Amino acid sequence: MNSLVALPVIVPLLGSALSVLSAPWRWAQRAISLVALTANVFVSVALLISVDDDEMLVMQAGGWKVPLGITLAVDRLSAVMLVVSSLMLLSVLVYAIGQGSEESRYAAFNPVYLVLAAGVSASFVTGDLFNLFVAFEMMLVASYVLLTLGGRPRQVRSGMSYVVISLVASTFFITALALIYSATGTVNMAELSQRIPELSPGVRTGFSLLLILVFGIKAGLFPLFFWLPDSYPTAPGAITAVFAGLLTKVGVYAIIRSQTLLFPPDAQQGSFLLVLAGFTMVIGVLGALAQDDLRRMLSFHIVSHIGYMIFGLALFTLAGIAGAVFYVVHHIVVKTALFLVAGLVERRAGSDRLSRIGGLVRSAPMIAVLFALPALSIAGLPPFSGFVGKFALVGSGIESDEWAIVAVSLLVSLLTMYVMVRIWSGVFWGEPEDPTIAAWIESDDSRVPRLMTGAATAVVALSVALMVFAGPLYDYAQRTAEDLLAPERYVEIVIGDHE
Amino acid sequence: MSVLLALAAAFLFASGTYLLLQRRLSRILIGVGLVGHGSNILLLTSGTGGGVAPIIGTADPTDFADPLPQALALTSIVITFGVTAFLLALGYRSWRITHDDVVEDDVEDRYIARRRNADQVVEEEALAEREQAIEEDRR
Numbered sequence: 001m002n003s004l005v006a007l008p009v010i011v012p013l014l015g016s017a018l019s020v021l022s023a024p025w026r027w028a029q030r031a032i033s034l035v036a037l038t039a040n041v042f043v044s045v046a047l048l049i050s051v052d053d054d055e056m057l058v059m060q061a062g063g064w065k066v067p068l069g070i071t072l073a074v075d076r077l078s079a080v081m082l083v084v085s086s087l088m089l090l091s092v093l094v095y096a097i098g099q100g101s102e103e104s105r106y107a108a109f110n111p112v113y114l115v116l117a118a119g120v121s122a123s124f125v126t127g128d129l130f131n132l133f134v135a136f137e138m139m140l141v142a143s144y145v146l147l148t149l150g151g152r153p154r155q156v157r158s159g160m161s162y163v164v165i166s167l168v169a170s171t172f173f174i175t176a177l178a179l180i181y182s183a184t185g186t187v188n189m190a191e192l193s194q195r196i197p198e199l200s201p202g203v204r205t206g207f208s209l210l211l212i213l214v215f216g217i218k219a220g221l222f223p224l225f226f227w228l229p230d231s232y233p234t235a236p237g238a239i240t241a242v243f244a245g246l247l248t249k250v251g252v253y254a255i256i257r258s259q260t261l262l263f264p265p266d267a268q269q270g271s272f273l274l275v276l277a278g279f280t281m282v283i284g285v286l287g288a289l290a291q292d293d294l295r296r297m298l299s300f301h302i303v304s305h306i307g308y309m310i311f312g313l314a315l316f317t318l319a320g321i322a323g324a325v326f327y328v329v330h331h332i333v334v335k336t337a338l339f340l341v342a343g344l345v346e347r348r349a350g351s352d353r354l355s356r357i358g359g360l361v362r363s364a365p366m367i368a369v370l371f372a373l374p375a376l377s378i379a380g381l382p383p384f385s386g387f388v389g390k391f392a393l394v395g396s397g398i399e400s401d402e403w404a405i406v407a408v409s410l411l412v413s414l415l416t417m418y419v420m421v422r423i424w425s426g427v428f429w430g431e432p433e434d435p436t437i438a439a440w441i442e443s444d445d446s447r448v449p450r451l452m453t454g455a456a457t458a459v460v461a462l463s464v465a466l467m468v469f470a471g472p473l474y475d476y477a478q479r480t481a482e483d484l485l486a487p488e489r490y491v492e493i494v495i496g497d498h499e
Numbered sequence: 500m501s502v503l504l505a506l507a508a509a510f511l512f513a514s515g516t517y518l519l520l521q522r523r524l525s526r527i528l529i530g531v532g533l534v535g536h537g538s539n540i541l542l543l544t545s546g547t548g549g550g551v552a553p554i555i556g557t558a559d560p561t562d563f564a565d566p567l568p569q570a571l572a573l574t575s576i577v578i579t580f581g582v583t584a585f586l587l588a589l590g591y592r593s594w595r596i597t598h599d600d601v602v603e604d605d606v607e608d609r610y611i612a613r614r615r616n617a618d619q620v621v622e623e624e625a626l627a628e629r630e631q632a633i634e635e636d637r638r
Contacts, residue, residue: 130571137578144585148592156593160524160602163586167531167579168519174538174575181568182545230608296607 004050005059005072007043008082008121011036016114029110030097036114037090040121044082051079052476056483058127058494066188066495071127073190073494076480077325078124081253084329085124088245088336089117091459095340096238098451099347102149103238109149116142116242123250127494129180130187132254133173136218140166143247147235155234162231169217176210183207189261190494193487197264208269211258219251221310222280225303229287232302233295237343240295244302245336249328252309256324259313260484273314274405281307281412288419294342294352294427298335301419304412305331305378311405312393319396321481326474327389330377333463334386337374340456341367345427347448350440354426361428363441367448368428370456374463375424379417385466388474504544511537524590524600528583535579542572 015036022028051057056075060066074082093113096103103109119139126132144166148159181187183203184195196204213224220228232243259268284304291297309331312324342352348364349357361368377384390413397406432438440446466473483489511533518530546565553563590600 130574134574134578137582141578141582141585144582148589151592153596156589156596157603159589160586160593163582163589164519164527164531164602167582167586168534170578170582171531171534171538174535175541177571178538178541178545178568181542181571187567187571233607291607292610293607 002057002059004043004047005057005074005125006061008040008047008086008125009072009118011039011043012114012118012121016111016118019111019114023107023111026104026107029107033093033110033114034090037086037093037117040086040117041083041090044079044086047074048079048083051076052479056490056493066191070131071188071190071494072125073127073490074125075490076476076483077253077256080325080329080476080480081124081249082121084332085120085246085249086117087462088332088459089113089120089242091455091462092238092242092245092336092340094458095241095343095452095455096236098449098453098455099238099343100449102236106149108145112142112145112149116146120246120250124253127189128187129189129192129258130177133170133177136173136250136254137170139247139250140170143243146239147231147243149236149239152234158231158234162227165217165227169214172210172217173214176207176214179210180207188494189257190491192262193491194495196262201266204263204266205269208259208263209272211262212255212269212273215251215254215258216276217251218248219255219310220248220280220303220306221251221255222276222283222303222307225280225284225306228303229291229296229299232299233293237346238340240299241336241339241343244299244339245332248302248306249332252306252328255310256313256321256328256484260316260321261487261490265316268316270314270316273310274402277307277310277314278405278408279307280304280310281408285412285415285419289415289422292353292355294345294354294423295339297354297419297423298338298342301378301416302335304416305335307412308390308393308409311409312396315396315400315402316485317396317400318478318481318485319392319399321484322474322478323389323392323396325477325480326385326392329473329477330385330389330463330466333459333466334374334378337456337459337463338371338378340452340459341371341374344370344448344452344456347452348441348446349427349432350437350446351434354423356432356434356437357427358430358432359428359441364448366453370453370460371424371428373460375420377463377467379420380413381417383467385463385470385473388467388470392474501544504540508537508540508544511540522601524586524593524602527602528586528590531586532579532583535575539572539575542568542575544568 015032019029019032051074059072061070116139119135119142122135123132126135144163147162148155177187183199184192186192217224232240235243281304284300288297288300309324309327312320312327344367346352348367349360351357377386380386380390394406394409515530515533515537518526521527546568550564551558551562553566593600
């Protein structure tokens with residue numbers, strides 16, 4: 001079972017290599033990508049079942065002992081992230097094949113997409129801080145290529161700022177690694193967990209803040225989120241969905257992992273993170289309200305919801321972290337669903353400007369239904385999974401007597417509803433305000449390929465399934481939170497593994 | 500030695516940061532390179548000080564220099580190199596499109612800002628009209 005741990009990284013990378021070799025034949029590339037990502041789903045589910053039933057899995061690459069070798073470890077948090085991300089990567093690939101544009105035009109799409117998949121998986125399974133840097137880079141370099149695929153002027157413009165801000169974050173990461181290594185003599189997370197408590201409190205807090213800065217840029221935390229709504233909407237349709245669903249959540253995962261595993265309670269930045277979470281929520285949702293472009297609106301909205309996850313973590317209580325884990329899972333699925341539906345809207349209406357389109361509820365009732373379900377969920381209406389997540393977070397906030405953040409999160413919840421209503425009335429109600437749009441909707445060109453609708457429906461169905469299975473999922477999140485609050489076990493298994 | 504390296508890293512960080520804050524991609528690129536070198540020097544100094552080359556069989560292992568920071572720095576150099584090449588390609592593409600490599604403001608942001616101002620103008624006009632009407636009523 002332990003050797004399975006490396007597969008979510010190795011399978012996509014091998015697939016990517018094969019995909020490069022089969023560049024002249026698009027059908028072969030598609031087959032390879034589909035097989036690799038489907039295999040990833042099965043491996044991830046197997047890992048999840050094994051980890052939840054038994055004990056976390058650890059693999060020392062090449063059999064080298066802990067301080068020398070590279071540790072790969074899967075615990076409950078990694079396993080659930082792997083399952084959700086592999087499902088999203090697969091559905092979005094199907095959607096991209098159905099959409100046909102960038103995927104069929106560029107031979108680079110499939111190999112790079114698989115590298116992105118490998119990078120995301122590697123970030124979740126690594127047990128080594130430097131390896132986390134490498135995984136981030138793998139994911140980011142792939143995302144640079146996917147973001148600018150096509151080389152249109154607005155992609156080049158936003159690609160520049162995206163690449164530069166990511167590079168700056170990477171440099172901060174290297175700097176943090178250098179400082180941590182010189183203070184502790186290791187970059188293995190399990191060993192760091194033992195050595196960081198021996199440092200003086202000031203140094204510990206410094207490291208903690210430095211890592212929050214690094215991961216905060218990736219996660220889109222206030223005030224480091226400005227690059228996100230600028231760059232995400234310019235990516236090719238399907239790619240935005242993956243970026244929105246997964247990339248920021250990898251940053252959130254890294255914050256959760258580093259704060260709970262590496263730092264003792266006195267160096268965890270609880271109250272600081274709470275303030276950041278509050279601002280992230282409010283600024284994100286206000287930004288979304290001001291937009292006119294559907295995908296930009298949703299992108300600002302990601303920022304707002306990153307705040308909820310950080311809010312749960314920042315409490316550092318069992319209920320809080322469980323709520324955060326549940327919310328991350330919920331948000332990955334629901335946000336991907338919303339972006340896929342936004343792609344359908346753009347295809348059907350020929351534009352994603354709220355001020356130009358309208359009346360889709362009559363011309364495309366199916367898309368309206370597909371939008372309504374995740375939109376209600378993300379707004380937190382009962383009985384959807386968003387309600388369960390927000391209820392858990394608000395409950396844990398009240399338990400910890402953090403009334404200010406509870407009030408902010410409820411207010412932002414209302415504003416989220418308002419954002420969704422604005423999208424609904426702009427896209428689905430009324431009449432198209434632009435005659436060319438009306439003509440486009442009438443024409444045959446606006447028909448949405450079945451594969452696109454199918455993939456979007458699958459993700460929406462998954463988001464509904466989250467509601468149906470919210471109970472078991474929340475129990476799982478609670479067990480995950482118990483693990484995260486007792487990092488001694490993680491350390492013991494990773495370090496004791498080679499003996 | 501380590502003071503010299505620390506000064507070198509500080510200088511690279513300072514000049515790199517200055518260049519990063521410029522508007523032209525070519526300058527930003529040089530800035531990225533400098534800051535990257537600064538952090539690599541920092542990585543190198545993070546080991547346990549100097550020593551002989553860490554090759555087993557050539558010397559006593561207790562005299563070895565710490566090999567890990569060197570490996571880490573090598574990895575980070577390779578990554579920075581790749582990304583810099585990508586940025587250069589992006590800059591070239593930008594030059595082909597606009598004959599410039601200035602990183603522009605977000606177009607959509609400007610559009611939204613203008614829209615808000617347009618609303619303001621409309622509101623101000625409406626307010627002025629209403630005041631005029633009240634004035635006329637009074638007469």
